[in-house]
Amino acid sequence: MIYNRIALIGLGLIAGSIGLAVRKRGLAGETTGSASTAKSREIARNRGLVDHVCKTNAEAVAGADLVILCVPVGVMDAVAAEIAPHLAEGATVTDVGSVKRAVIDAVAPHMPGYVEFVPGHPIAGTENSGPDAGFAALFENRWFLMTPTESTSEAAVARLQDFWEGMGALVARMDPDHHDRVLAVTSHVPHLIAYTMVGVADDLRRVTNQEVVNFSAAGFRDFTRIAASDPTMWRDVFLNNRQATLEILGRFTEEIFALQRAIRRGDGEHLFNHFSRTRNIRRGIIDAGQDTAEPNFGRSAGGL
Amino acid sequence: MIYNRIALIGLGLIAGSIGLAVRKRGLAGETTGSASTAKSREIARNRGLVDHVCKTNAEAVAGADLVILCVPVGVMDAVAAEIAPHLAEGATVTDVGSVKRAVIDAVAPHMPGYVEFVPGHPIAGTENSGPDAGFAALFENRWFLMTPTESTSEAAVARLQDFWEGMGALVARMDPDHHDRVLAVTSHVPHLIAYTMVGVADDLRRVTNQEVVNFSAAGFRDFTRIAASDPTMWRDVFLNNRQATLEILGRFTEEIFALQRAIRRGDGEHLFNHFSRTRNIRRGIIDAGQDTAEPNFGRSAGGL
Known part of the structure; x- marks a missing residue:
């Protein structure tokens, strides 16, 4: 048990997977979660994603020593403003947003001085979304990138690292702007192209x-597959990683014109x-345990 | 048994898979195959891809009532010229090339009048290549497109259809130029982008x-994965589907500029x-049995 009470704000694919992994691995005393629609809350309750499904974000964060923001990047600002007055003293607030600079700019100004903010991003997901989509194994052998600021205490960062490693993830720290550039290459532009x-x-x-x-x-x-992801x-x-996306996209169009x-x-x-x-990179990805070596991602076997 | 003797010219992924499927399903009296390198011939012999591994293409096609050209599109012309004098009367010659107009232009002029030429293309493959890569289930529930010309006899086309259906494939006929346009969308431009x-x-x-x-x-x-395919x-x-590729690529760059x-x-x-x-097309592909509905192509389960 690494935290006493974990609050998951937003109950989609990522939060659902965290909730199930926390329960399976005994990483928290209890878990709460909130979602904006009654339907999502009902599914979360039926699937047992968290111990207590709450109607409001304020209710969910009350008394939590870890709060994980699992909402789209565009609503981080509003959600942070909403929960700020209800956060417990000494709580750690983190997130799972796919861009980091914009999330820091949106969330940090709202955080009270008695709260630790550790921005983060698990490099894991599927093409599915919503409270039905999560599963406990999602983060196993996948990376969790933390982009702590100078004001974050080392103790809070180390504890969050223990938590993600407890879910089976690999953890690294990164500068937020560098994170946004790396992810533009490995995720954002590939999605746009698809x-x-x-x-x-x-x-x-x-x-x-x-x-x-x-x-x-x-x-x-x-x-x-990736073009079926959540719009x-x-x-x-x-909208929130404009500069890095446009830079990599420029490189891409330059190369495609050459071909x-x-x-x-x-x-x-x-x-x-x-x-x-271009073959070597795939070999590196397979050797690093980040993809299967099976032909066709394994789906040919048995003539799917 | 649909053919007495089948010759596979080139012993890579596709020929190897045909050889193994033919044996498993008893579709031919015997099979021969030829490859240009001693190493490929040795692997083919060890894996039992065909009954008789031949050193020359001429030797392989002798007495065959079905000859399948499984070589890169760029050498179809030379291979057709080489085998033409050795083809048996009444034999059917087909191929597995990814473009059809260029293959017809390269192969048809060499074919003697007593041979039936039925151009074809199995829509199946993996990122792997060579004599090690084939497996018998590759064509199951995958499409084989035939682009017969006006001079091809209906009997020869129907027999080839029986053969591919015998390997578990779905078979359709198509105009060769239309084939090249369709494949530019579903295969050639996606590969170029990757x-x-x-x-x-x-x-x-x-x-x-x-x-x-x-x-x-x-x-x-x-x-x-697809960027690890055979260069x-x-x-x-x-080089052989220039016009259709450039047309679809033009549409692609137009759209990416809009985004x-x-x-x-x-x-x-x-x-x-x-x-x-863009979600509907994926749903259609899954419903048509052309991809798995499992998240991450099924590779997440167990936290790969």
């Missing part, structure tokens, strides 16, 4: 949607060289 | 490769609307 490609396929006149669906196993289907969450990510030019000119050597140097 | 994104990530100065690897589970790792095969695809502009202007409504309409 959303774009799926949108293009959906919008063609000369190729039907049924053809796209039937013949998607040749590559396209891989893109549809609100992703809108907020792009487009090679195709137009019939420059097979340029294409071959480019396609040859 | 190769581009992985290349960009590999090339950054301010984000290390270790960071890319460690934090790839947030989306990027999905792209690395020779993909070079040939782009980039929305990010720059902070137009959350545009982003939200775009991200909301």
Whole structure:
């Protein structure tokens, strides 16, 4: 048991997975959670995501020594303002937002001096969202990045690290601006590209949607998974990590124009060289335990 | 048993999978195969991909009533010229190339009048290549597209359809130019985009490769799978499906600029609307049995 009472604000995929992992691994005395809709609260109650499902965020945070903000980045400001007067003295407040600089700017000003704020981001998720989507194993062998500020006490940071390691995660610290740049590469721009490609396929006149669906196993289907992610969450990510996203996107379009030019000119050597140097990263990801080595992510076996 | 003797030219992922499926399902009296390197022939022999591993393509096709060209699109012309004098009267020649118009232009002129040519393309594969990579279940519940020309006899087309259905595939006929346009959307441009994104990530100065690897589970790792595909095969695809690829790529860059502009202007409504309409295609793909409904393609379960 690392905390006495943990409050989960917002009961979607991430909070649900935290709630289930905390229970399974005995990391807290008790857990509370709040969600804005009655339906989400009912599902959370039925699935046992937390011990006490609360109607208001204020009620959920009362007496908690750890508060985890699991809401879209765009509402962090309002939620922080709402809970601030109800936070217990000495409580740690953390979050799971996919961007860190904007969350710090939104949350930190509201935090009372007697509260520790440790921004964080678990690099884990699925294409599903909502209170139905969570599962206890989500964070196992996945990274949790912490971006503590200078004013955060070392004791609060170390305790939060113990908590995430207790859920099976790997933990690292990072500068918030660097975090936003790294995630623009490994998450934000890939999502934008996937959303774009799926949108293009959906919008063609000369190729039907049924053809796209039937013949998607040749590559396209891989893109549809992340393009099925939560639209609100992703809108907020792009609005709040504008600079890094646009920078990486600029690099991407530069490269795609170079490859487009090679195709137009019939420059097979340029294409071959480019396609040859991209295998190593996948090998590194598999060796680091961040993906399966099974062909087709394992879904071919048995002819899915 | 649908054919007496099947010859597989080239012993990579696709030929190996055909050889194993033919044996498992008893679709041929015997099978032969040829590969250009001694190492590939040795692996094919050890894995039992075909009954007779031949050193030359001429030897492999002798007496075969079905010849399947399983070589990169760029060498179809040379291979067709080489085997033509050795083909048995009444034999059917087919292929598995990812583009169809260019293969027809390369192969058809070499075919003797007493041979039936039925161009084809199985919409199945993995990121792996070579004689080690094949497995018998690869084509189960996957589509095989045939693009027969007007001169192909109906009997030869129907027999090839029986053969592929015998391996568990679904079979459809398509116009070759339409095939190339459909595959540009569902396969060629997605591969080019994945190769581009992985290349960009590999090339950054301010984000290390270790960071890319460690934090790839947030989306990027999905792209690395198809960007690990065979460089020779993909070079040939782009050189031989230039027009359709460039057309779809043009649509893609147009859309990505629209989203980039929305990010720059902070137009959350545009982003939200775009991200909301891409979920249906994934649902269609899952309902059509072309992908798994499991979150993260099933790899999260057990915390991979």
